[in-house]
Amino acid sequence: MDDKWLTRVCRSIEPLREEAMAAARERLDSLTKPPGSLGALERLAERLSGIAGAMPPPLGKKVVVVMAGDHGVCEEGVSAFPQAVTEQMVLNFLRGGAAVNVFAKHAGADVVCVDMGVAATIDHPGLVASKIAPGTANMTKGPAMTREQALSALSAGVELVGRLAGDGVRLIAVGEMGIGNSTAAAAVTSALLGVPPEASVGRGTGVDDAGLARKRDAVARALAANGLAAGAGASGPEGALETLAKVGGFELAGIAGVCLGAGVYRVPVVVDGYISTAAALVASRLSPHVASYLIASHRSEEPGHGVVLDALGLEPMLELGMRLGEGTGAALSLRIVEAAVDVLGSMATFASAGVSGKLE
Ligand SMILES: Cc1cc2ncn([C@H]3O[C@H](COP(=O)(O)O)[C@@H](O)[C@H]3O)c2cc1C
Ligand SMILES: O=C(O)c1cccnc1
Numbered sequence: 001m002d003d004k005w006l007t008r009v010c011r012s013i014e015p016l017r018e019e020a021m022a023a024a025r026e027r028l029d030s031l032t033k034p035p036g037s038l039g040a041l042e043r044l045a046e047r048l049s050g051i052a053g054a055m056p057p058p059l060g061k062k063v064v065v066v067m068a069g070d071h072g073v074c075e076e077g078v079s080a081f082p083q084a085v086t087e088q089m090v091l092n093f094l095r096g097g098a099a100v101n102v103f104a105k106h107a108g109a110d111v112v113c114v115d116m117g118v119a120a121t122i123d124h125p126g127l128v129a130s131k132i133a134p135g136t137a138n139m140t141k142g143p144a145m146t147r148e149q150a151l152s153a154l155s156a157g158v159e160l161v162g163r164l165a166g167d168g169v170r171l172i173a174v175g176e177m178g179i180g181n182s183t184a185a186a187a188v189t190s191a192l193l194g195v196p197p198e199a200s201v202g203r204g205t206g207v208d209d210a211g212l213a214r215k216r217d218a219v220a221r222a223l224a225a226n227g228l229a230a231g232a233g234a235s236g237p238e239g240a241l242e243t244l245a246k247v248g249g250f251e252l253a254g255i256a257g258v259c260l261g262a263g264v265y266r267v268p269v270v271v272d273g274y275i276s277t278a279a280a281l282v283a284s285r286l287s288p289h290v291a292s293y294l295i296a297s298h299r300s301e302e303p304g305h306g307v308v309l310d311a312l313g314l315e316p317m318l319e320l321g322m323r324l325g326e327g328t329g330a331a332l333s334l335r336i337v338e339a340a341v342d343v344l345g346s347m348a349t350f351a352s353a354g355v356s357g358k359l360e
Helices: 003-011 018-030 040-052 072-076 084-095 099-107 147-166 181-193 209-225 236-247 250-265 274-286 303-312 328-346
Strands: 061-069 110-117 169-177 269-271 294-296
Touching: 003 147, 003 236, 003 250, 018 040, 018 328, 040 328, 061 084, 061 099, 061 147, 061 250, 061 328, 072 181, 072 209, 084 110, 084 169, 099 110, 099 169, 099 328, 110 147, 110 250, 147 169, 147 236, 147 250, 169 250, 169 274, 169 328, 181 209, 181 236, 181 250, 181 274, 181 303, 209 236, 236 250, 236 274, 250 269, 250 274, 269 274, 269 328, 274 294, 274 303, 294 303
Parallel strands: 061 110, 061 169, 169 269, 269 294
Antiparallel strands: none
8 A cells, every 4th residue: 555545545536426416405495394494404415415426315235334443542541441441342342232233223234343453363253354553552652653554544444435335335334442542533633623632632431630631741742752743744635644644543544544435435424423533534634525425423522523523514413422432423323314315215295295385
């Protein structure tokens, strides 16, 4: 994998199809409801048509992709839980016992768990094996990963979407598992948006005040150690790749690849919480059209999540005070996305139902 590959992938991502979006707008205004009365669902239906280049867009199989990886920055005491929980939760996903499994079941979606860089060796037939390395290096002391590793992880994400699309998957929810990764998400957010650690760092799994101070300090030191202080030099595609490699994580890079894959294969990707959205921000900096292929599921309790959603121009559908990750918010949102599509295909029009239109 090299830079040329990434340039080629990013250049292949086209804008949404205007014609299908115009057809969706026209259809929405002909349906038996006051124009615009389905709010964000109408904007979503329009965008989904533009993504698929079809009106109505096809409904098909859906999956929840959970990308997992470990983080060297855990050495700095930035999480309320030990690093071993990453592997333990991956096994829990594979057994079907995690929150994301429950929500995916309610959405009628399969869970696809991907090892992007878990420290432990996990040998399980249900796990997608894409391990780049057993955990990142401690970003407070230097780059979390090499540029080549970041490119390989991006590529694994793009390829996964290609395989899923080939299997008939038409809607993807994406989430993550990786103890310490809310610190990586904060570092990425600070580097790319130039916001101070006070605005990007939250409590993650629930660190106390001392833990919060350690996290902020770790992010500040990681940015300084990697020459990324306060957004300096982190602009454009090159800055995004550099930021991802220096202060990201293997699962963040995999998710960024899934977001690129959304654009390449024209499959909508529903992003989850703070960590997934920070990864989506990286993808949107790599290729300008990516954000239009992404759907924001919810706004998590992490204070940085809203900052990143705003930067992406994405409007979350739910606000439930959740702060779990895994893909839980994204999984919960899948039925809403399907309902938005079904409005286009199944609602009667004023003409077909004999309902009077708006008074002139
Ligand atoms: C049992 C358990 C299940 C989880 N599922 C997701 N996360 C979430 O917590 C982690 C991020 O928080 P931090 O940066 O503070 O470590 C990620 O793994 C995220 O997915 C979990 C965390 C725990 C403890
Ligand atoms: O916003 C999230 O997705 C989140 C918040 C805390 C911990 N893990 C994930």
